[in-house]
Amino acid sequence: MTRGFYIGRFQPFHNGHRAMVEHIVDEVDELVLGIGSADASHTVRNPFTAGERVMMVSKAVQDVDVPTYVVPIEDIDRNAVWVSHIQSMSPSFDVAYSNNPLVVQLFEERGIEVRQSPMFDRERLEGSDIRARMLADDTWTDRVPDVVADVIDEFSGVQRLQTVAKDDVSERWEAEEDG
Numbered sequence: 001m002t003r004g005f006y007i008g009r010f011q012p013f014h015n016g017h018r019a020m021v022e023h024i025v026d027e028v029d030e031l032v033l034g035i036g037s038a039d040a041s042h043t044v045r046n047p048f049t050a051g052e053r054v055m056m057v058s059k060a061v062q063d064v065d066v067p068t069y070v071v072p073i074e075d076i077d078r079n080a081v082w083v084s085h086i087q088s089m090s091p092s093f094d095v096a097y098s099n100n101p102l103v104v105q106l107f108e109e110r111g112i113e114v115r116q117s118p119m120f121d122r123e124r125l126e127g128s129d130i131r132a133r134m135l136a137d138d139t140w141t142d143r144v145p146d147v148v149a150d151v152i153d154e155f156s157g158v159q160r161l162q163t164v165a166k167d168d169v170s171e172r173w174e175a176e177e178d179g
Contacts, residue, residue, distance in 0.1 A: 002027070005093035007034035007073065007086070007103070009127065011046050012152060013056045014144045016125030021061055021068075023117045024097050030067045032090050033057055038072035044131065047161040052151065059147040083110040134158045135165050 038050035133140035
């Protein structure tokens with residue numbers, strides 16, 4: 001039996017993440033999805049809480065054909081022990097999936113096989129672009145699974161993002177005025 005591991009911030013979980021999951025489940029018997037930066041929320045870069053992202057991801061992958069476990073993983077900001085930290089927070093796994101060069105290196109340094117996959121429609125499916133569209137009241141729901149859009153609506157996620165963006169702008173302006 002092979003258990004795979006795929007980590008992302010999933011801010012939000014989008015159709016590119018979903019395509020990656022579909023690619024991975026063809027190669028594994030079980031999948032662990034790590035919610036990275038689980039301790040971060042209520043900022044423009046990380047607007048959604050770990051619990052909200054667990055809901056998004058769980059609902060978005062409930063129809064895949066392999067058992068899937070969603071695990072929040074807090075940041076530790078120490079790359080040398082990051083993989084050990086993940087292993088302490090996650091069910092054991094045999095192979096990790098990532099296209100991030102640093103993540104690939106960190107797993108490989110710990111002797112864990114890493115598989116990469118093609119990026120899926122990366123020009124359209126990038127969390128920062130989706131969040132920018134939310135901020136601008138532009139169309140974004142076509143870039144995420146329908147259940148993810150429903151979860152974000154449930155907790156007024158777009159409104160939160162717009163509010164924290166205003167706070168970030170006012171804080172930067174105040175810092176510039178003080179400086």
